[in-house]
Amino acid sequence: MNFSRGNRVFFDSTGKVLWQTGEIWESTLPVQHEEIKGEILYVDLEVNSYDSLKQYIASINPETKEPVFEYFSEPEPTEDQLKIKKLEEDILLLQTDAKEGGIL
Incomplete structure (x- = not known):
């Protein structure tokens, strides 16, 4: 069975599109948008503040506003x-x- 999900579009109060989740089609697992809780916040990171080829931002600490990094696993x-x-x-x-x- 294949699942799909439509695009979620985030925009500011002027209507300017800020970010999109993109569509997912033909996924073997059901993928649904998660409920957004509270307000949407942001943090700005400096250029080259982390190596995006080796690690990714897993989350943001809501208290310190610091990113929490995790390393990509090495492919077999x-x-x-x-x-x-x-x-x-x-x-x-x-x-x-x-x-x-x-x-x-």
């Missing part, structure tokens, strides 16, 4: 990547063997 190496790593190790062993004159 593919079978081809594992084979390449093994070949690189074998090459290094052969190079060392040739340089040292073999194992005594």
Whole structure:
């Protein structure tokens, strides 16, 4: 069974669009918009204040207004990547063997 969800659009009092959740179509899990509780707040972060390739903002501490970061998990190496790593190790062993004159 496939599920879908429409776009949620956030805007200011002038009607200017601030942010959109985007649509989700053909999800295998039901995805619904969460209820918004209280007021919508924001925090401005400085440019390059964190490495967005290694970590992401998991949440904002509502008391301190500081972001809470979490690191992306490392993807599992593919079978081809594992084979390449093994070949690189074998090459290094052969190079060392040739340089040292073999194992005594």
